Amino acid sequence: MDPHACPLPIGQSPPPSEQALPATLKQLLGIGEQELVPDASRRSNTLIFTVIGTLTLLVFGVANVRAGQDHRLMVMGVVQLLEVVFLLVPAIILVSRRAPPVLSENMLVLAGFAIFASNAVFGGQTGDAPYWTFVFPYLVFFLRGQKTGWLVGLAFAVLVPCLMLYSSRHWDFWAYDDAHALYYGLAYFFNVVTAAYFNLLRSRFQAHLADQVEYHTGEVRKHIGTLQHNALHDLSTGLLNRQGLTERLDSSLAVLSAGGGFLLVAHVRFFRVPELASIVGSAKVDESLGQLGRVLQQHLTGLVGLARIGQDTLGVVLQSDTADASAVQQLRAIAHLRNVTHLSEFAVHVEMALGVAVQRLGEASDAEVLMRNAEQALLFAVDHRLDHQFFDALLHKHFVDRNRRYEKLREAILHNTLMLHYQPQVDLKTGLVVGAEALARWNDPQEGMVPPDKFIPIIESTGLLHRFSVWTVARALRDCSAWQTRLPGVSVSINLSADALHDPEVLQIVEQHLMSSGLSPALVVMELTESVLLTSPEAALDCMARFVALGVKLSIDDYGAGFSSLTYLKQLPAQEMKIDKSFMENLAEGSKDRAIVLSSIELGHDLGLKVLAEGIEDEATCHALRDAGCDLGQGWWFAKAMPSADFENWTLARNSAATASAPTGQDS
Numbered sequence: 001m002d003p004h005a006c007p008l009p010i011g012q013s014p015p016p017s018e019q020a021l022p023a024t025l026k027q028l029l030g031i032g033e034q035e036l037v038p039d040a041s042r043r044s045n046t047l048i049f050t051v052i053g054t055l056t057l058l059v060f061g062v063a064n065v066r067a068g069q070d071h072r073l074m075v076m077g078v079v080q081l082l083e084v085v086f087l088l089v090p091a092i093i094l095v096s097r098r099a100p101p102v103l104s105e106n107m108l109v110l111a112g113f114a115i116f117a118s119n120a121v122f123g124g125q126t127g128d129a130p131y132w133t134f135v136f137p138y139l140v141f142f143l144r145g146q147k148t149g150w151l152v153g154l155a156f157a158v159l160v161p162c163l164m165l166y167s168s169r170h171w172d173f174w175a176y177d178d179a180h181a182l183y184y185g186l187a188y189f190f191n192v193v194t195a196a197y198f199n200l201l202r203s204r205f206q207a208h209l210a211d212q213v214e215y216h217t218g219e220v221r222k223h224i225g226t227l228q229h230n231a232l233h234d235l236s237t238g239l240l241n242r243q244g245l246t247e248r249l250d251s252s253l254a255v256l257s258a259g260g261g262f263l264l265v266a267h268v269r270f271f272r273v274p275e276l277a278s279i280v281g282s283a284k285v286d287e288s289l290g291q292l293g294r295v296l297q298q299h300l301t302g303l304v305g306l307a308r309i310g311q312d313t314l315g316v317v318l319q320s321d322t323a324d325a326s327a328v329q330q331l332r333a334i335a336h337l338r339n340v341t342h343l344s345e346f347a348v349h350v351e352m353a354l355g356v357a358v359q360r361l362g363e364a365s366d367a368e369v370l371m372r373n374a375e376q377a378l379l380f381a382v383d384h385r386l387d388h389q390f391f392d393a394l395l396h397k398h399f400v401d402r403n404r405r406y407e408k409l410r411e412a413i414l415h416n417t418l419m420l421h422y423q424p425q426v427d428l429k430t431g432l433v434v435g436a437e438a439l440a441r442w443n444d445p446q447e448g449m450v451p452p453d454k455f456i457p458i459i460e461s462t463g464l465l466h467r468f469s470v471w472t473v474a475r476a477l478r479d480c481s482a483w484q485t486r487l488p489g490v491s492v493s494i495n496l497s498a499d500a501l502h503d504p505e506v507l508q509i510v511e512q513h514l515m516s517s518g519l520s521p522a523l524v525v526m527e528l529t530e531s532v533l534l535t536s537p538e539a540a541l542d543c544m545a546r547f548v549a550l551g552v553k554l555s556i557d558d559y560g561a562g563f564s565s566l567t568y569l570k571q572l573p574a575q576e577m578k579i580d581k582s583f584m585e586n587l588a589e590g591s592k593d594r595a596i597v598l599s600s601i602e603l604g605h606d607l608g609l610k611v612l613a614e615g616i617e618d619e620a621t622c623h624a625l626r627d628a629g630c631d632l633g634q635g636w637w638f639a640k641a642m643p644s645a646d647f648e649n650w651t652l653a654r655n656s657a658a659t660a661s662a663p664t665g666q667d668s
Helices: 020-029 039-066 071-096 101-122 129-170 178-232 242-255 273-280 282-299 325-336 367-383 393-414 452-460 465-483 504-517 537-549 566-571 592-606 619-627 644-660
Strands: 262-270 303-310 313-320 352-360 388-390 419-427 433-444 448-450 491-495 524-528 553-559 576-579 610-614 632-634
Touching: 020 129, 020 178, 039 071, 039 101, 039 129, 071 101, 101 129, 129 178, 178 242, 242 262, 242 303, 242 313, 242 367, 262 303, 262 325, 262 367, 273 282, 282 303, 282 313, 313 325, 313 367, 325 352, 325 388, 352 367, 367 388, 367 393, 393 433, 393 452, 393 465, 419 465, 419 491, 419 644, 433 452, 433 465, 433 632, 433 644, 448 452, 452 465, 465 491, 465 504, 465 644, 491 553, 504 537, 537 553, 576 592, 592 610, 592 619, 619 632
Parallel strands: 352 388, 433 491, 491 524, 524 553, 553 576, 576 610, 610 632
Antiparallel strands: 262 313, 262 352, 303 313, 419 433, 419 632, 433 448
16 A cells, blocks of 8 residues: 555445556466554464364374274374374464464464365365365465465365376376366465455455554544643743643753752732733733743843742742842843733733742752742732732641631631630710720630630631621620620721622611610720721722611721822711821820821811721820810720720729719820
């Protein structure tokens, strides 16, 4: 077959060709013949034919030997048994010992020649032996192909008739007449031709099938190659993906281990990617990142590998002589590149953060661990608004401790083992306690009392916030209702995050409690920071209006610590403003903080708001605020936050003393 011809689907035949007859003659004679059958199949074929022949010849040999009344048949039987032992059994041994297939095949062909020739000489039972020989050409062509088939077939067609004539005249076996031997030779030759053509058809089909197998195997190899490429590359940009970079890093660690220096694994996050994708589409952002990646591949010094490992993150592996901030200076300079992407007037790479893991070459290392370490460093940089962060053991401990604390905190919230403590809010003119701020506390069985700044950020940045917000509001409302018997008119202030403000279940709990308990809505104060208006002002104002409609009061928390936008301030439907504690430290010394606090108090009053100062820690600050006209105060000068029962007792004592004497601003 033409090796350059395009393979056809199985079952289809090639079109007619002008060279069909000459080509068929060549193939019929075995010119250019190739062996396509694998060795294992050849051994199997030989073994099957040999076993069949052995069993058949044994049966006839034994039967003929036992026919003792006929000397010719008895001699024939002995010869047949000897042929089994010296011809067929050796062929079986060769196959069982996994000798080259050609040896056992030739042994079987030789055995067949001897067996069929001797049978023809002996004549069989009634001179029928020549009929059995017609199967022999098919066997030879099948086992040894066209060339050997023709050679053995022609030799048999000539030699055996001659042997038949000679034995008829000189040996006392079966007597054949001359015509019988001649016509047998002609018939056998015709059978050889037929066997040759049938074997040619089989060989053609076999070759065609081999071509098809090779063609489809090639297609499978291409498909596997494509799958392997796709498994290691980001399809949108053509860059390596995370798995591809990890494998590149792994191989580089092995290749470069003998050299000095360091490998730096950096994860680079571009903050504008999600927003730009919503503006120009993901396809254009993908194209832009691909362009950026190709530019970096050409210009980064010591580049080992570059990949897109997330929607907004590239992974970069660099070889460097140093492991300090200067080693990633070229990566930090990415933000200042110009004209490297095509997103109209938008730039995808100008706001970014780096997380870097360093590996000294020659030391034990693991590519996957380095990738995780770089990811941890990036997360820390993003969380803490850093432009870059190197990984170290302390950083790993930070994340381990944070996640262990998360798991314990989740259990604490699920089993309601958190606590609310209440810090008193005092009327600075009368000294009376008029309210309290609800503050979460966590007493962990292993760590003890965990500071709020250690667990509140975990709650606010995870899926724990919803359940925590619902629990806090429900518990604070219940405690406020409970202390009304002894502390009538004392309010409770509850901090609400932006997410909690938009949580419909929080509003529902407030509404249900007010209806079921009879608690005055005016005694419930929701503390909100100005940041609730930054993301979606319209939705936030709508949520606030629903609280106000219930009669609940709103307080602007941490005033001065954030943007302190007067635009936002005038929009908030609040009744109270809390001045952040950061301005209280130097208030009595006439600092700039004093000017800010005084102006804030005046502004709050002009807007019709009560003003509460938090973080009061000494008498001088308390007096300065009271003299400035501040309405309420909160801080350690009065009391730290305490459990609800302790708060009730402390407030009763405080208010009784304040009523009986002039307020001093100190603990009673």
